[in-house]
Amino acid sequence: MDDQNKNLILASVLSFVVILVWFLLFPPEEPQQLTPEQAAAEGNLLPPAADAPVAQAATTAEPAPQPAQTAARIDIDTPRLAGSISTMGGRIDTLSLKDYRQTLAEDSDTVQVLKPQSADYAYFALYGWAPGGDLGFEDVPGANTIWTVESGASLTTSTPVILRWDNDKGLTFRRTISVDENFMLSVTQSVRNNSAAGARLAPYGRIERHGEPDDLKGFFIIHEGAIRQTGEELTELNYKKLRKLDNDARWGANADVEEVAGNGWIGFTDHYWMTTLIPQNDQPFTSVMKYNSAQDIYLTEARMPTVDLAAGASAEVTTRLFAGAKEWETIKSYEAEDGIYNFVNSIDWGWFSFLTKPIFRLLHMLNGMIGNMGWAIIALTLIIKAVLFPLAYKSYVSMAKMKELQPEMEKIKERTGDDRQKLQQEMMQLYKKEKVNPASGCLPILLQIPIFFSLYKVIFVTIELRHAEWIGWIKDLSSPDPSSILNLFGLLPFATPGPESIFAIVSLGVLPILLGISMYLQQKLNPAPTDPTQKMIFAWMPWVFMFMLGSFASGLVVYWIANNTITFIQQYTIMRSQGYKPDVLGNITSGLKRSSKEDK
Template identity: 65%
Template sequence: MDDQNKNLILATALSFLVIMLWFVLFPAPEAPIEPPTEVATQTPDATTPGLATEPGAVDGAATEDVGAPKPADAPRIAIDTPSLKGSISLQGGRIDQLSLKNYRETTDPDSPIVDLLSPVGSDAPYYALFGWAPGAGLAPEMVPGANTIWQGQQGTTLTPETPITLTWDNGGGLTFSRTISVDDKFMFSVEQSVQNTGDTTVTLAPYGILARHGLPRDLKNFFILHEGGIRMADGELTETDYDDFDPITGVKTIAVEKDGWTGLTDQYWMTTLIPRDNGGFNVTTLRDSRRDIYQTTARMPTQTVAPGASATTRLEVFAGAKEWATIRHYQNEDGVDRFVDSIDWGWFFFLTKPIFAVLHYLNNLIGNMGWAIIGLTLLIKALLLPLAYKSYVSMAKMKELQPQMEKLKEDAGGDKQKLQKSMMELYKKEKVNPASGCLPILLQIPIFFSLYKVIFVTLELRHAPWLGWIDDLSAPDPSSILNLFGLLPFAPPGPESIFAILSLGVLPILLGISMWLQQKLNPTPADATQKMIFAWMPWVFMFMLGQFASGLVVYWIANNTITFTQQYAIMRSQGYKPDVFGNILDGFKRKPKKDAAEAGKGKK
């Protein structure tokens, strides 16, 4: 077995091993727990600086009154923007009903639009709350909380052109107002004010809460994707899985000195609290296991309001789709610190970020994400061309040196040390690097994983069509050889079936063929082990990648096709003409039977 083939087999085996790990580590999603009807109550933290610490204060959390009417039944103010529709409940002044106009549950144009936020009393409550935590001299009922009934302009609609204002008088000298505005995308601005008309100074702290009852219904629970809590605290990103939320009895407070945000993130959607005052804020992320409520809280510093004075604070709420361009705009134009990092770029962010940026640019240029993936493949192969050129030149020279290498093997006999020394001298003399052939293959591994990450986590690939039957590049090829690609009148098994791996679509089959043809640039190995590995490898990959996202398979097919063309052209330029057709025929030849004499010798 020559060194060139050893290196190639090693690189291919490494690729196979790593991809297999990605394939098998698909934990089944957990069933969601039945949602409770209350919001978690947080124990006050007397050591938290700048916050209300009066006994009985909830320090920025909220309590749901079980006897109070549910927010779903309370009076509401409608929300209607180019991107969102929903409503605000006057019970608590909460944003708790929100749907994304431009996104649907499936690729069917008649399927329901995506629901993001839902009120208490629905199947999956998920909402944003705002209020004031009481300080010294104030009882909890003297500040607005989760069940406060606000006075609002009923019959009006919150739009980008028409903000709304809610008011509440506590009857004890404090008048609260809340002005909510929204842009044409996904950003709400919540301005909270308090006017002190009494005769005593009061202290109180504004807060915002994102609360989710139970786990998300569409939780992927897949290690490549982060779902759960996410926060940015003075330039440091922290991701917290739902399993790792602080218990309500042991909540840790994170102090943010200047810039930051906190939120809950799904695969494609996100809600985020972004305090806009310069005094910093504190963050807690907790789970009330008794009622299975997950929440994150942003609590701004305590305000001291003298008689006749007022205080105002502003908090922004992102609630919508994780569109790269939109989030990038909020980061660059509106100063939301490192907001693009709310997209889960992973450990290989130095590859995933530029890969997606190029994909986004090509998609805008071409108008189709499938062709953009092929364009990206061309660019990557162009960047790696100098390395590939050296590799294929070296491979061509290795083929030319084959007769000399066979002669050295004969001369060395069984002396492996002598053979190795002779081989090294030959490589040095002919300026050939036998290891160069596997380097381009190894470089493809991190690129492959980075593209897989991009396709899995970025919204722009969701429901992105390519051509014909491929209407979602983030999903597996929907065609199946089991029903002859739609000719037979029955549906192929779904991904939950154990037979799904046999349900090969057109793209995986083309992938296997492209890998098989690429192998035929080289003669069939004489060694039986090599021959078996090379014979099975394309078809193993075909079945492995059959249930991967179509976009990833499109990339792999394009990569194989371009590699085949490059290798064939470069090897021919070096005087070696690959006999592709002859190698194909040779692969079908049967191994000659041993003659009777050899058979007889073998029995002795």
């Protein structure tokens, strides 16, 4: 392989390395701590935040709850959800996932998706009506309204809850909340005008997040923050971008507002969890993303069109609320059966979605057949290698011929000395004479890069690999190998250093060590670069990758070990079929001897 093609491979591999370590060298910026300011009064038909300060002189400000009022709670109990609804505002503000725990420990707490306003990192959903015309916020239910339970002692899959509130001016409001067997709640808001005059008002749904989530990953490879579908367009704003929406602490100032004709939804997405407001498919609404620096609140809203309610008339609107785990099958079923447009793209498939989606579907199918995600990853690797085999075959045949030409290439290099032009000319003549194409080995390497990134995306993003067990000590394929050379892989009675320790990089587990060995053996079958600098870089690369990938997800390292092993077997077999008999052990021994002589 000539220097030009070696440079191509070297540039590709080094670019690959740069991207892999980017998030380590350039961690996400810490959120700016802003001085709280008094929030200004907002315009008509803009619902205030749950804890917005009350402006006594402003008719648009919602009154604060009276101290004597008591907010009761209604339990939520389904096969997959546990939590409660507060009668203050009818907030859905406490919700845990029964199927998911924080850690692998048996006594670990379940994952809590929603938290009440009194808790740290409060995160909840609420609904209400914004007043118009002659109505004020005291005339419509909002974030601080105390509702009465009309029916339903608890919310289950078979028993909905109905809340009621009368404004003592002829308007009666009801809210019916139901839930399915997974993570979808349905909230129907209705109002009846029993007065003699007409009324003008607008329903809304809102998700409030107080501060950034405490488990924010902040990796460039995954989106965490606000997400919405507006017809055909999917929009994502992370928390840094959301903070830029606020420049004077007013609700609505510089908000990201979109009018949606239908097929829309909006909410917040985390690494594995999501909370999303989903109006009916044909429901037009105003989609809003906001941030309030005065209280450090991130907010997404679905504002429905204003209703002109005649005397004696009624109106209602239904909005769904997804609050749970981003399980592919569950989300896909909501998209297919309930018609939630593009809902499966709430999972962050990334730029290579044309690869990540089919790779995940195949991996998911293999896991269903095998019953073990680790073996499914290895099976996936076999399938990928089989698909790329025609290209790999040509590459390995070319490498076998290049290996045979290695002694002749060394003679040319000695004969031409520092005359690089003459070196290139004689090399090209040799390739032409022996009918060897040195560039044929580059394409399989280049194709592996997007496949690797797509698989890394799948392993890192999808919840199906979270806490997925493989064999022995590998209990979570989405986490790094927990074994460590520092405690002799568990033989010594002390824990390994955590990721924050300076010793974490040398705390190599079994899988990273196997990766380094497999890369080293596979590399020994390839022609050595003629350039000394390139030769040194390639020689160090297996060990650099061994340390780099030691902190990566075990599932990704399993894939790479399997890929290297299969590549080695394929290449070794094809080389022997071409009459070249690679002596891998001899190559290693001679390589060690040469290194020893060069050191002397």
